Amino acid sequence: MSGPLEVLHMAVDLEKILRPVDRPMPPFPPKHMTVASGEEMVIRQASRDEIPDILPFVAPLMYVERDFYDIVAARVYAELMAYYKHRVQDEYVLVAQIDGELCAVVNGRMVTEDVGMSLHTLALRRGLRIGAHAFAAKMEYHMDILGQKEVLIVAESPIGFRRWMIEYDLEKRFDVPHELGGVPSWSLTKELFEKARDTLVVGRRPVPEGLLAKAEAGILPPSDPPTPPEDLLAATRSLYDPTGTALVLSRWKQERKVGE
Amino acid sequence: MGREIYAYRCRKCGQLHYPYRMVCRSCGDNEHNEFDPVPLPKDGTLLTFTQLHNLPSDFEVPRLKLGIVELDGGVRITGQLDVDEPRIGMRVRGEVEVVRRVNYDRRYGMVFREA
Amino acid sequence: MRDVYVVGIGITSFTRLEYPLSEIAAYPAMMALRDAGLRAVDHLYVANMGGGRVNHQTGLASAVVDTLSLTPAGAETVENGPASGASAIKEGFLAVASGMHDVVLVTGAERMREVNNLEATDFVATLTHPLAEYIYGVTLPSLAGMFTRLYMEKYGVTERHLAMVAVKNQNNALLNEFAHLHQPITVEGILDSPEAMTNNPYVAEPLRFFDCCPVSDGGACVILASREAAEGLGKPFVRLAGIGQATDTHCVHEREEPTDLLAVRSAASQAFDRAELAPSDVDVAELHDAFTILEIVESEEVGFFEKGQGHLAVERGETSLGGRLPINPSGGLKGRGHPVGATGVAQAYEVVLQLRGEAGERQVEGARVGFTCNFGGFGNNVVCLVFAREG
Numbered sequence: 001m002s003g004p005l006e007v008l009h010m011a012v013d014l015e016k017i018l019r020p021v022d023r024p025m026p027p028f029p030p031k032h033m034t035v036a037s038g039e040e041m042v043i044r045q046a047s048r049d050e051i052p053d054i055l056p057f058v059a060p061l062m063y064v065e066r067d068f069y070d071i072v073a074a075r076v077y078a079e080l081m082a083y084y085k086h087r088v089q090d091e092y093v094l095v096a097q098i099d100g101e102l103c104a105v106v107n108g109r110m111v112t113e114d115v116g117m118s119l120h121t122l123a124l125r126r127g128l129r130i131g132a133h134a135f136a137a138k139m140e141y142h143m144d145i146l147g148q149k150e151v152l153i154v155a156e157s158p159i160g161f162r163r164w165m166i167e168y169d170l171e172k173r174f175d176v177p178h179e180l181g182g183v184p185s186w187s188l189t190k191e192l193f194e195k196a197r198d199t200l201v202v203g204r205r206p207v208p209e210g211l212l213a214k215a216e217a218g219i220l221p222p223s224d225p226p227t228p229p230e231d232l233l234a235a236t237r238s239l240y241d242p243t244g245t246a247l248v249l250s251r252w253k254q255e256r257k258v259g260e
Numbered sequence: 261m262g263r264e265i266y267a268y269r270c271r272k273c274g275q276l277h278y279p280y281r282m283v284c285r286s287c288g289d290n291e292h293n294e295f296d297p298v299p300l301p302k303d304g305t306l307l308t309f310t311q312l313h314n315l316p317s318d319f320e321v322p323r324l325k326l327g328i329v330e331l332d333g334g335v336r337i338t339g340q341l342d343v344d345e346p347r348i349g350m351r352v353r354g355e356v357e358v359v360r361r362v363n364y365d366r367r368y369g370m371v372f373r374e375a
Numbered sequence: 376m377r378d379v380y381v382v383g384i385g386i387t388s389f390t391r392l393e394y395p396l397s398e399i400a401a402y403p404a405m406m407a408l409r410d411a412g413l414r415a416v417d418h419l420y421v422a423n424m425g426g427g428r429v430n431h432q433t434g435l436a437s438a439v440v441d442t443l444s445l446t447p448a449g450a451e452t453v454e455n456g457p458a459s460g461a462s463a464i465k466e467g468f469l470a471v472a473s474g475m476h477d478v479v480l481v482t483g484a485e486r487m488r489e490v491n492n493l494e495a496t497d498f499v500a501t502l503t504h505p506l507a508e509y510i511y512g513v514t515l516p517s518l519a520g521m522f523t524r525l526y527m528e529k530y531g532v533t534e535r536h537l538a539m540v541a542v543k544n545q546n547n548a549l550l551n552e553f554a555h556l557h558q559p560i561t562v563e564g565i566l567d568s569p570e571a572m573t574n575n576p577y578v579a580e581p582l583r584f585f586d587c588c589p590v591s592d593g594g595a596c597v598i599l600a601s602r603e604a605a606e607g608l609g610k611p612f613v614r615l616a617g618i619g620q621a622t623d624t625h626c627v628h629e630r631e632e633p634t635d636l637l638a639v640r641s642a643a644s645q646a647f648d649r650a651e652l653a654p655s656d657v658d659v660a661e662l663h664d665a666f667t668i669l670e671i672v673e674s675e676e677v678g679f680f681e682k683g684q685g686h687l688a689v690e691r692g693e694t695s696l697g698g699r700l701p702i703n704p705s706g707g708l709k710g711r712g713h714p715v716g717a718t719g720v721a722q723a724y725e726v727v728l729q730l731r732g733e734a735g736e737r738q739v740e741g742a743r744v745g746f747t748c749n750f751g752g753f754g755n756n757v758v759c760l761v762f763a764r765e766g
Contacts, residue, residue, distance in 0.1 A: 038561030310520030
């Protein structure tokens with residue numbers, strides 16, 4: 001009764017219990033947009049199998065203290081891992097890519113048929129307002145594609161608060177604790193979404209074949225992600241110069257040349 | 261309704277100033293309190309305007325319309341606009357209302373509406 | 376008054392710096408001292424606007440002179456809003472020109488990113504009139520927005536011209552290793568693409584996101600000295616040939632002609648008079664483009680182009696690197712960044728670098744006369760400098 005086959009049988013049964021049964025969720029139709037640099041960005045849904053490709057790009061951000069990157073990255077890592085290992089219900093993950101390179105990861109969940117829960121927006125390329133595009137794609141997914149009636153949102157950083165709560169005049173849903181830390185939620189209702197449709201539904205479909213193929217071929221490492229300072233005590237001494245004041249380096253280069 | 265915003269007329273030469281300055285810009289010949297407060301007219305023409313999206317943290321609205329108005333009589337003033345579609349040259353009428361809350365204080369200023 | 380020369384320059388990266396403000400001021404000073412081969416100076420001026428309010432550090436110059444071990448040299452902090460840098464240079468110039476000192480170090484620094492963006496905007500907004508502007512929620516971008524609308528109405532400047540300035544300066548910054556922004560942008564991406572509204576949203580209509588300079592930390596330094604002190608350095612002589620300064624009404628609504636920047640016009644004119652040079656002699660200029668419209672207007676007011684024609688020069692590429700009169704080869708405030716206290720000194724740094732022939736990929740060939748315009752408040756306190764290479 002305790003041979004290998006019986007143990008295997010038990011393992012499969014346990015997994016059936018531990019693994020949630022996801023609702024059928026229509027897939028996110030990929031779209032593309034021209035960003036400020038003139039490059040084309042593709043936003044598409046990431047499949048479970050692609051999660052291990054994304055995780056190594058999220059992990060280093062857990063050590064970047066500024067702009068709340070550390071907490072957002074830590075939570076995103078957990079949420080993506082949970083999605084991959086089938087330990088979370090009804091989650092979706094969208095990725096934004098330029099030339100295959102990962103620029104942003106956004107995720108969220110369906111709480112009920114009608115209510116969505118926005119989880120995170122993590123931008124890995126800065127200076128091009130990619131976060132704005134990624135957030136908008138999420139809202140479009142909940143409202144237009146999943147056909148929901150409202151999305152619950154919270155912000156970890158003041159920038160997020162200004163960009164979402166104030167900008168879209170979100171309704172307070174303070175009686176509903178958000179999954180992210182149990183803090184009071186704000187809501188983007190269908191009505192607010194329609195008012196802001198011009199800002200929240202941007203980009204073009206369908207994505208040209210070649211562009212989509214490049215994006216789907218693989219998720220490439222971000223070329224210029226936020227990085228932690230080399231010396232965690234850099235605030236107390238300027239002996240190290242992790243910001244790269246280039247003059248120091250070029251001087252050393254010059255001196256070496258003279259010595260040769 | 262009540263509140264006024266005051267310009268200051270130099271007692272020596274009659275030059276109007278808004279806002280207050282200590283020495284008359286025209287004759288330079290007055291003591292600092294030799295000005296008569298004169299309530300500003302409320303009607304004027306909109307000279308220029310903007311809609312500001314990145315507001316200071318104590319504002320809870322996402323956007324704010326601001327403008328410079330040339331009041332009848334020639335004095336110019338900066339104010340908030342409660343106008344759907346501002347146009348350069350449009351006639352406006354102002355009311356003195358709460359324009360900003362700083363901590364628990366209320367600051368009053370001119371809010372212009374289409375005349 | 377005797378002639379004054381720039382004998383040393385230094386700069387930090389303009390970005391987010393996790394150092395105390397005094398170190399941000401001291402680091403480029405250390406670089407400049409090395410550049411000049413000096414171990415001591417007679418006096419220091421430190422340009423800074425927000426130390427007391429944003430960084431809880433008052434008496435900045437006293438901290439800087441000690442961290443550089445330059446005591447017992449005298450030191451003062453100079454505050455003139457965003458024109459602090461050029462004002463501090465002016466003070467340094469006077470100290471040397473008068474004969475009181477032989478070598479004066481001028482460093483400018485700002486650490487705006489110690490607080491979040493909203494607080495940084497509010498800090499800059501303290502420049503406005505407390506009762507007639509600040510209470511309405513007026514910020515510098517809103518003043519620039521109102522000004523831009525009038526300029527567009529009167530002279531036909533369009534959003535496209537502004538976008539061209541933004542692209543020019545941000546792309547120039549790619550060649551500047553110290554610049555804040557190292558992100559190429561295109562007019563297509565920020566204006567023409569169907570997604571331009573998300574890429575480049577309005578900040579203070581009609582000014583958009585890419586029309587406004589970033590919020591930066593950073594420091595820059597120049598060392599001024601007499602002719603005797605400058606000799607024996609083995610570097611080209613760059614003389615601070617002319618200085619001009621002028622003020623205008625505090626409230627923007629009180630300006631005589633709302634589309635004029637009279638203080639710029641007057642300050643530039645004085646600077647050229649003192650230098651005995653003309654705008655047509657200038658080979659390279661660093662103008663104060665906190666907002667793209669300002670580069671256009673300043674280029675007219677200082678005398679490079681006819682009033683109301685500056686945007687046409689941008690269209691023709693005259694102010695690009697390689698054009699007839701490159702403006703902001705460093706990237707300007709838009710691309711290089713704008714730590715308010717440091718900017719005036721950073722502009723001087725760039726011009727001196729160009730006149731020395733050390734600007735590498737962004738070198739303006741054969742540059743012999745350079746010009747800077749440092750704009751304080753919103754055009755109510757302006758300092759202009761003219762530099763000339765000798766020999």
